[in-house]
Amino acid sequence: MSRKLENKVAVITGGSAGIGFGAAKRFVEEGARVFITGRRQGELDKAVAEIGGDIEAIQADAASLADIDRVYEIVKERAGRIDVLFANAGFYEFGTFGEITEEHFDKTFDTNVRGLLFAVQKALPLLSKGSSVILTGSIASIKGFPSFSVYDATKAAIRSFARGWIVDLKGRDIRINVLSPGHTETPGLSALADQNVRDMMKANVPLGRMGTSDDLARAAVFLASEDSSYITGIELFVDGGVAQF
Incomplete structure (x- = not known):
């Protein structure tokens, strides 16, 4: 049985933990050569050691x-092209309206919107014919x-980018889709919400459980592979149904 990403070159930003880590693991298993990025070298080294196979880490701030x-x-220099770009790096923290600071706004938009925009734009010369770009919404x-x-607001902006970019890139044969998680168990969520809050979140999910990084990774493989060759510009919710009510 052939692997779905055989001989593909994939770049995953924010690939050392959570959804990015899950995607990197699945991509390697499906035959891709994977480059992951992240800010913390120690976390990147741990991810590479745990995943194994054809994976390389590059320390970088998104x-x-x-x-x-x-x-x-x-x-x-090392691969010559990119077949799959998973722009996954993101930042979130609480910011109550009425108390929002410039620092909170700038930090959130700089990573989630500005960083993502330039991560995709700067990849354009390397993106191969038929390549797939996945944006984490x-x-x-x-x-x-x-x-x-x-x-x-940053995630709404990302959704809008996909709509605009598929028109801007018409004729390049580059697919751009948004992968939007719901309540997903990740280290970031654990740091932000205690168990009681996560239990309340779970109670709101029609499928009755929190999502996992692997749930998102499987969907990412679909969007990265030829299985989705005629799909572009969509927002794919992987959320147990939460967005539908």
């Missing part, structure tokens, strides 16, 4: 344009959450 340039220089693109309005 909000730094200089770091983005350096990542693509390395990828170009969120159910927050269409739902409001308390003290999360700035984060919500």
